[in-house]
Amino acid sequence: MTLITDPASRHAATEAPLISALVERWSPRAFDPSAVIDDDTLRTVLEAARWAPSANNTQPWRFIVARRGTDAFTRIHDALAGFNQAWADSAAVLIVNLAETVDPERDAPRPWARYDLGQAVAHLSVQAQHEGLHTHQMGGFDAERLRADFALDDSLEIVSISAIGVVGDAAALPDVLREREVAPRVRKPLGELVISAA
Known part of the structure; x- marks a missing residue:
């Protein structure tokens, strides 16, 4: 049974016109394991992240980039929570997204590091979409295991992991994930998200 969804069915129903990479961006779990x-x-894709804005241009983001089939990919995959392990092995690349929360030169905190990392990952995601790829962000992982496996400095906080690849067949997913993969996309209306003081 093939359930590959019509890409147009995953397009965002926006309330205002957006660039195509944003309209077409969504987070699949079914990736093509041969891509x-x-x-x-x-x-x-990484260059797009490099050019994201950051507080005082500190660029407090770091990435561990691992291709499927490498030891680093296996170590990242093995540190994922079970529900993420169920599908992430088919992604072409896994990226551990790190925020440098302490300035190593001044030993001072960087309070905006996580926010800045989020912008860098967002840039990466939009560029990936523009390149015909898809991304899926994950928060379910064993941070201490990754910290030990990659000998990370204490100034680096593991914030998320990104899977990148080419959309695959949703039929390959376990039942509960397959249902989520093809479910209609839903967003709160813009009016519910904007707080106006006027």
Whole structure:
């Protein structure tokens, strides 16, 4: 049984016109396990993250980038929570997203580091979409295991993990995840999200 969803059915029903990469962006769990991201495309996606804005231009983000089939990919995958392990092994790349929360030169906290990392990952996600790829952000993982496996400095906080790849067949997912994969996309109306003082 093939359940690959019509890509247009996943497009956002926006209340205002947006660029296509934002309209088409969604977070699949079904990735094509045979797809490979070439070096130039992966570099382009990471370059988009590099040019994200940050407080005082500190760029307090770091990334552990691992391709499927490598030891690093396996270590990242094995640190994921079970519900993420069920599908993330089909992604072409897993990226551990790190915030440098302490300035190593001044030994001072960087209070905006997580926010800045979020912007960098958002830039990465939009560029990936533009390149014909999809991303899925994950928060279910064993941070201490990853910290030990990659010998991370205490100034680096593991905030999230991104899966990147080409959309695959939803039929390959376990039942509960398959249902979520093809369910209609829902967002709160814009009027519910904007607080106006006027």
